[in-house]
Amino acid sequence: MATRKTALIIGASRGLGLALAEEYCGRDYQVTATVRAPSKALDDLAARFPVSLEIETVDTTEPASVKALKQRLGNRIIDTLLVNAGICLARENTPIDADVNDFVAMMVTNALSPMRVVETFEDQVPPRGIIAVMSSELGSIAANRGFWELYSASKAALNMLMKCFSQRHPGDPRAMLLIAPGWVRTEMGGSQAILSIEESIPAVVTAVEARAGKPGLKFMSRHGDSLPW
Numbered sequence: 019m020a021t022r023k024t025a026l027i028i029g030a031s032r033g034l035g036l037a038l039a040e041e042y043c044g045r046d047y048q049v050t051a052t053v054r055a056p057s058k059a060l061d062d063l064a065a066r067f068p069v070s071l072e073i074e075t076v077d078t079t080e081p082a083s084v085k086a087l088k089q090r091l092g093n094r095i096i097d098t099l100l101v102n103a104g105i106c107l108a109r110e111n112t113p114i115d116a117d118v119n120d121f122v123a124m125m126v127t128n129a130l131s132p133m134r135v136v137e138t139f140e141d142q143v144p145p146r147g148i149i150a151v152m153s154s155e156l157g158s159i160a161a162n163r164g165f166w167e168l169y170s171a172s173k174a175a176l177n178m179l180m181k182c183f184s185q186r187h188p189g190d191p192r193a194m195l196l197i198a199p200g201w202v203r204t205e206m207g208g209s210q211a212i213l214s215i216e217e218s219i220p221a222v223v224t225a226v227e228a229r230a231g232k233p234g235l236k237f238m239s240r241h242g243d244s245l246p247w
């Protein structure tokens with residue numbers, strides 16, 4: 019009997035992460051989805067998929083919390099590791115007037131912590147597995163149009179750290195992905211965003227799945243197209 023594929027989705031209490039958990043459950047994965055605090059929406063999803071969905075707890079910015087999750091999960095195989103957790107603060111500010119604490123929080127949450135999660139769990143991702151992190155079109159330096167500056171800087175930093183990770187793993191057979199989901203109506207994206215969650219996440223998962231067995235790092239759109247760095 020074929021074993022079901024597994025996915026670990028970090029940051030699934032709401033928004034895109036919650037939708038990712040639903041999409042992977044719908045595709046018959048065995049899903050572990052994490053929250054920082056109880057999420058009724060994810061609890062409701064677990065009630066719909068009692069066999070497929072397991073809820074775990076982690077705060078990516080707390081090393082002890084990440085380590086504890088690692089211990090609880092043991093050596094299980096993770097076919098798709100997808101780090102989705104992120105924040106957006108001070109979006110209208112520029113370097114001259116931004117609160118330093120907001121900038122630091124974004125750099126820690128959006129750049130450093132996702133890569134620490136990747137470093138912590140990558141040994142459980144098999145050769146045909148996928149190591150993916152939620153980036154953003156705004157992380158592209160080449161395509162920058164000068165808004166949400168500090169958030170954009172944190173996603174550019176994430177892209178650089180993922181690039182460094184891939185360079186430190188020459189010949190690694192696994193797919194490594196930086197995903198840009200499009201501008202989506204979530205708490206972060208806001209009501210003006212152009213895409214619904216349903217217009218983004220199923221496409222994201224299809225594009226991610228299509229990379230299985232394809233080594234190397236790709237910064238890609240929800241359609242799987244390469245984006246300019």
Ligand SMILES: NC(=O)c1ccc[n+]([C@@H]2O[C@H](COP(=O)([O-])OP(=O)(O)OC[C@H]3O[C@@H](n4cnc5c(N)ncnc54)[C@H](OP(=O)(O)O)[C@@H]3O)[C@@H](O)[C@H]2O)c1
Pocket residue numbers: 028029030031032033034035053054055076077078079102103104105127152153154155198199200201202203204205206207208211
């Ligand atoms: N929406 C967009 O248009 C858009 C576009 C490009 C990229 N993205 C990226 O996509 C990802 C999800 O965005 P979203 O729109 O769904 O945002 P969201 O609605 O604000 O949800 C953010 C998620 O990240 C979690 N999170 C934040 N900090 C965390 C931490 N330290 N540890 C663990 N979980 C944490 C949140 O958990 P809590 O509920 O506990 O806060 C929540 O589940 C982010 O990385 C974002 O930068 C979004």
